[in-house]
Amino acid sequence: MLAALGFAHRHGIVHRDIKPHNVVVDADGRLKVTDFGIARSGASQMTEVGSIIGTAQYLSPEQARGSPVDQRSDVYSVGIVLYEMLTGTVPFTGDTPLEIAMKHLSEVPVPPSELRDDVPADLDLVVLRALAKDPEDRYQTAEEMNADLARIQRGLGVSSETTDAATAVLAGAGISGAPTIIAPRPTQVAPSQPPPPTTPAGYYGYEGPPRRSRSIWPWVLVLLLLIGAGFAAWFAYGKIRDELNANKPVAVPYVVGLKKAQAVKKITDKDLKVKTVPGFSEVYPAGTVMSQSIDGGEKTDKGNTVRLTVSNGRPKTTIPDVVGKAQSDAVAALTAAHLKVSVFHVYSSASPDTVTGQNPPGDSRVFWNTKVRINVSQGVKQIEIPNVVGQPYASARSALLGAGLNATETLVDSNQPADTVVSQSPGAGTRVGSGTTVTLSVSRGSTATTPVPDVTNQDEPTAKAILTGSGFKVKTMKQPVTDPGEQGIVVSQQPGGGTSAPAGSTVTIFVGDYTGTTTAVP
The missing domain is CATH 3.30.10.20 (Trypsin Inhibitor V; Chain A)
Structure with missing residues (x-):
């Protein structure tokens, strides 16, 4: 719940109605905060002075007063929910919402351990700090409260600031903005004045000489002296108080996860100095604080410096070229570059156990933990x-x-x-x-030979018929001739007629091709 609220607060959203009815658990066991119906962006005031928005049992004092609220109002409501989880009841009850609201403003909650013996003292401190009347005395962020709960879970105990704040709550301190209740004055009856004495008729008494009125100036002077002494004492007290406050250690705010500007402002508002250094993170987006040199909640002297590491986003690296390297050397080089490796064995003419390829290729710029595939030779198939x-x-x-x-x-x-x-x-x-x-x-076929017929001086069709009839294949080639009588006639052959050749072999015949001009005889 605190993690969800922290996320909303970092984006400027205040829920304003945290209660058990608005916290649900899904089928996978994950907790979700719902119903942002009256949520406002940032610090905001109620629409009507004196109106009560939200459920009375879970209201913060500033909501009950109709004052502006910020994320610390949600922290107070979470404290109520935690109180109810530990004890089975809310800390403030009444017959009307107004009566409950007045208790939020003025009453100190009973520590949970007084209602349940099995509640650890550290949880008392967390609840009481969350329920401080003054927002300045509470946890300043949901993350800060979550950090204290994590410390308890690890057996480390709460921060000293939480102990001080909870002690102040039990002592009745930290209650600011509570309404002043003026007791009604009792009705006073003025005593009746006796009538002045009457002078008997005919009596002429001696009244004596007239009195001189006393001067009031000495009293005025005394009053002025007292007022002057009061102002001097008030001024001296203010000087002493300022000097004491100037030397009083302050609690460092928890700023991890905040934007740089927000974090710097929160720390400088506590009269502390800030130094920022860059860093890379797989978790925190660019521009947000990923760590702080002094933990949130710890106290330090004013003027001290808090070093903030601000994320530059996910880090990048250059992929080394590992083609040609042995598998073990390639994996070591890629791992050293903050990369993941996937090995595939392939058949290759390269020597076994040698990297033959990679994807992405060498010298590529990628984010840390990018997976690189390498092909490793397992020799020739x-x-x-x-x-x-x-x-x-x-x-x-x-x-x-x-x-x-x-x-x-x-x-x-x-x-x-x-x-x-x-x-x-x-x-x-x-x-x-x-x-x-x-x-x-x-x-090549059978080695038996067959006599080749002589087909010279035969026309082309006749020559082909003779040769194929003898079991030979025929190939025809044109040969230019000057005698028109040799046109279309076989003028030579290969192999020649009368020789022997394997049956089925090819005999090439050269057929005359006359291209000259024939002159007619008269």
């Missing part, structure tokens, strides 16, 4: 060579490429059908690195 003997070369090559290998062809004489793989190297079942080349020996 080992692949078992499949058996492709007996397959056509195209199928064998496709199988090897699919396995992450390469293939090369060597033609050999074999009685196997042409284009058939007759052997492979390395052999099937051998484990090799990814990308290794496998040499395939491929049959």
